[in-house]
Amino acid sequence: MTASLEGQPLDFVIVGQGIAGTTLAWQLKWRGLRGMLIDRDNGDSASSVAAGLMTPVTGKRLVPAWRFKECWSAAAEFYRRVEVETAARFFTQSGQVRLFDGQKTKDDFECRDWEQHAVEIRQPPSSSLVDDDCFAAPFGGFELPTAGRLDVPVYLAASRRFFDVDGSFRFANVDAASDVEMTESGVRLPGLNMTARRIIFCQGFSETSNPWFANITFEPARGEILTVRINGLAETRIVNQGVWLTPCGDGMFKVGSTYDTTGLKAGPTTHGRDEICRRLRTFLRLPFEVVGHASGIRPIVSGRQPIVGFHSEHPQLGIFNGLGSKGSLLAPLIAAQFADCMVGMSSIDVELDVRQRFPDRSSVDSRVRVPRLTEQAHEIMSLVVKPGDIVIDATAGNGHDTLFLAELVGEHGTVFAFDVQADALQRTADRLSKGNHTNATLLQHDHAEMNQYIPEEHHGHIAAAMFNLGYLPGGDRSMITKAESSLTAIRASLKLIRPGGIVTVLAYPGHSGGDDETRSVRRLINDLSVTDFETSVRTSMTTSETAPLLFVIERR
Ligand SMILES: Cc1cc2nc3c(=O)[nH]c(=O)nc-3n(C[C@H](O)[C@H](O)[C@H](O)COP(=O)(O)OP(=O)(O)OC[C@H]3O[C@@H](n4cnc5c(N)ncnc54)[C@H](O)[C@@H]3O)c2cc1C
Numbered sequence: 044m045t046a047s048l049e050g051q052p053l054d055f056v057i058v059g060q061g062i063a064g065t066t067l068a069w070q071l072k073w074r075g076l077r078g079m080l081i082d083r084d085n086g087d088s089a090s091s092v093a094a095g096l097m098t099p100v101t102g103k104r105l106v107p108a109w110r111f112k113e114c115w116s117a118a119a120e121f122y123r124r125v126e127v128e129t130a131a132r133f134f135t136q137s138g139q140v141r142l143f144d145g146q147k148t149k150d151d152f153e154c155r156d157w158e159q160h161a162v163e164i165r166q167p168p169s170s171s172l173v174d175d176d177c178f179a180a181p182f183g184g185f186e187l188p189t190a191g192r193l194d195v196p197v198y199l200a201a202s203r204r205f206f207d208v209d210g211s212f213r214f215a216n217v218d219a220a221s222d223v224e225m226t227e228s229g230v231r232l233p234g235l236n237m238t239a240r241r242i243i244f245c246q247g248f249s250e251t252s253n254p255w256f257a258n259i260t261f262e263p264a265r266g267e268i269l270t271v272r273i274n275g276l277a278e279t280r281i282v283n284q285g286v287w288l289t290p291c292g293d294g295m296f297k298v299g300s301t302y303d304t305t306g307l308k309a310g311p312t313t314h315g316r317d318e319i320c321r322r323l324r325t326f327l328r329l330p331f332e333v334v335g336h337a338s339g340i341r342p343i344v345s346g347r348q349p350i351v352g353f354h355s356e357h358p359q360l361g362i363f364n365g366l367g368s369k370g371s372l373l374a375p376l377i378a379a380q381f382a383d384c385m386v387g388m389s390s391i392d393v394e395l396d397v398r399q400r401f402p403d404r405s406s407v408d409s410r411v412r413v414p415r416l417t418e419q420a421h422e423i424m425s426l427v428v429k430p431g432d433i434v435i436d437a438t439a440g441n442g443h444d445t446l447f448l449a450e451l452v453g454e455h456g457t458v459f460a461f462d463v464q465a466d467a468l469q470r471t472a473d474r475l476s477k478g479n480h481t482n483a484t485l486l487q488h489d490h491a492e493m494n495q496y497i498p499e500e501h502h503g504h505i506a507a508a509m510f511n512l513g514y515l516p517g518g519d520r521s522m523i524t525k526a527e528s529s530l531t532a533i534r535a536s537l538k539l540i541r542p543g544g545i546v547t548v549l550a551y552p553g554h555s556g557g558d559d560e561t562r563s564v565r566r567l568i569n570d571l572s573v574t575d576f577e578t579s580v581r582t583s584m585t586t587s588e589t590a591p592l593l594f595v596i597e598r599r
C-alpha cells in the first residue's frame with residue numbers, strides 16, 4: 044500500500060487496526076490495492092487483550108466452531124505469510140486438552156458425531172492425558188490436536204510497523220458522522236486530506252456509535268483475562284476446563300475468560316479475577332501468582348456471526364465486524380472473501396452479508412439494549428423450567444417472579460411462593476388472580492423453613508428456585524431479607540432442586556445490610572463443590588461496588 048493525498052484517490056481506507064482491520068489490510072494489499080489503515084489507539088480494543096486462541100470446540104457445551112477446517116487452514120496459511128513479510132513470530136500450533144468438568148459434559152461429548160463436524164479428536168488414556176501432579180482430571184477428557192494461538196499484540200505491532208514504514212498507516216480518530224463525506228467516486232476525509240474509493244469500518248465495539256450502520260444490533264460481551272506465573276508447569280498445550288490456560292513461555296500463562304453481557308462499562312474487576320482464579324483452581328493443582336489482569340469488550344452482533352459488506356445506499360461504505368470471541372480464527376478467511384469481493388472476484392456469503400443480516404434501518408439508541416438482571420433471571424428460568432414443573436419463589440414480594448414462574452409451569456405445575464409479609468402475599472395473590480393462575484401455593488413463612496413447607500415427594504425434583512433479596516418495593520423497608528436466613532434458605536433450595544436445576548439469587552449490596560448479605564452469598568457460592576454445582580455471577584450495566592448482582596447456581 045502507498046499513501047495518497049487529495050487528487051490521487053486510494054483504493055480504500057480502513058478505520059480500526061484491530062484483528063479485523065489489520066487482516067483485511069493485508070488481504071487487500073496482497074490483491075494489489077492501495078490504501079490507508081487508521082487507528083486512534085485508545086487502548087480500548089478487544090484485540091489488545093485477546094488471548095488469540097484458535098480452537099475447534101468452544102464453550103461449556105462443546106460447540107464445534109463455525110467452518111473450523113476452512114477457517115483454520117486459511118488462518119494458518121495467512122499468519123505464516125505475514126510472519127514471513129514482517130520477520131516476526133506470533134502464530135503457534137499447540138493443540139488443546141479439554142478436561143470434563145463432570146459426567147454431563149462427558150455425556151455431551153460422547154453424544155456428538157465429531158466426524159460429521161470434521162473435528163479431529165484424540166482420546167489418550169486418562170493416565171497420559173495430562174500430568175497428574177499438575178492437573179486434577181477425575182472425569183478424564185480429550186485432546187484436539189488442531190488448535191493454536193495467535194500472539195495478537197505481536198501480530199498487530201509487527202503489522203503496524205510494516206504499514207507504517209510503507210507509508211500506509213495513520214494515527215487518527217475518524218468520526219464517521221462528521222469526518223467522512225460522500226463523493227461521486229467514493230469518499231473524502233477532508234481532515235486527513237484523503238480521498239478513497241471505499242472506506243471500511245473495522246471499529247469493533249466502537250462501531251455502535253457509527254451512524255452509517257445504525258441498523259446493526261450489537262450484543263457485546265465484556266471479558267476479563269489474567270496473566271499468571273506458574274512455576275514448574277511444563278505444559279505446552281492449551282488446557283481447558285471452565286476456563287482455559289494457555290502457555291506464553293517463561294513460566295507465564297494466560298487464563299480466561301469471563302463472559303459478561305451487562306457490566307460493559309467496567310474495567311477489570313475483583314469478582315472477575317476471583318471467578319477466573321476459582322475456576323482455575325478446580326483443575327490446576329499447582330500454586331500460581333496473578334501478574335496481570337485486563338478486560339475488553341467482544342464485538343458481537345445479533346445472530347452471533349461476523350458481518351461484512353457494504354452499505355445498501357452508499358456502497359463506498361463498508362464494514363467488517365462481529366468477530367465475537369473468535370477474531371483470530373475467523374478474520375483471515377472472511378477478510379480474504381471480502382477482499383476478493385472488492386476486486387470483483389467473488390461475492391459475499393449471504394450468512395455474513397450485512398445487507399442480508401440487517402436490511403432495515405433503525406435508531407442508534409436501541410442498538411445496545413442489555414436486559415436488566417430481573418429480566419436475565421427470567422431468561423435463565425425459561426431455559427430450565429418446563430410445563431408441569433415444581434418451582435420455588437423464595438421471595439414473593441410484588442409477585443412479578445411468582446407470576447412469571449406460574450406462567451412457565453402452567454396448569455399442571457406448581458409454584459411455592461414464600462414471603463414473611465402478608466401485604467406482599469396479598470399483592471402476589473392479586474397479580475396471579477388477574478391472570479387466572481391457580482397453580483401457586485402462597486406461604487407466609489420464612490424461606491429458611493422451606494424444607495418443612497414443601498411436600499417431601501418434591502424434594503430433589505424441584506426445577507428451579509428464585510431469590511430476589513432486599514425489601515418489598517413500595518412496602519415496609521424494615522422487612523428486609525437477612526444474611527443468616529437467606530443463606531439457610533439458599534442452602535435448603537440447593538438440596539431441593541433436581542440435577543440440572545437452577546437457583547438464581549439477585550442481591551443488592553447498595554442498601555444497608557445488603558452489602559453484608561451479598562458478601563455472604565458470594566462466599567457461600569465460592570465454597571460450593573465444583574463437582575456438584577456450576578456457578579456464575581452477572582453484573583448490571585452500571586458496575587460499581589453497590590450495583591446489584593445476579594448469582595446463578597446450576598446443580599450438575
Ligand atoms: C477477554 C477476551 C478474551 C478474548 N480471547 C480471544 C481468544 O482467545 N481468541 C480469539 O480469537 N478472540 C478472542 N477474543 C475476541 C477478540 O478480541 C475479538 O474477536 C477481536 O479482537 C475483534 O477485533 P476487531 O478488530 O473487530 O475489534 P477491536 O479489537 O476492538 O479493534 C477495533 C479497532 O478500531 C479502532 N477504532 C475504533 N473506533 C475508531 C475511530 N473512530 N477512529 C480510529 N480508530 C478507531 C480501535 O482503536 C481498535 O484498535 C477475546 C476477547 C476478550 C475481550
Ligand SMILES: C[S@@+](CC[C@H](N)C(=O)[O-])C[C@H]1O[C@@H](n2cnc3c(N)ncnc32)[C@H](O)[C@@H]1O
Pocket residue numbers: 437438439440441442443444445461462463464467488489490491511512513514515516522523524525528529
Ligand atoms: C425484593 S422483594 C421480592 C420481589 C419479588 N420477587 C417480585 O417479583 O416482586 C423481597 C421480598 O422478600 C421478603 N422477605 C424478607 N425476608 C424474608 C424471609 N426471611 N423469607 C421470605 N421472604 C422474605 C420481603 O418481605 C420482600 O417482599
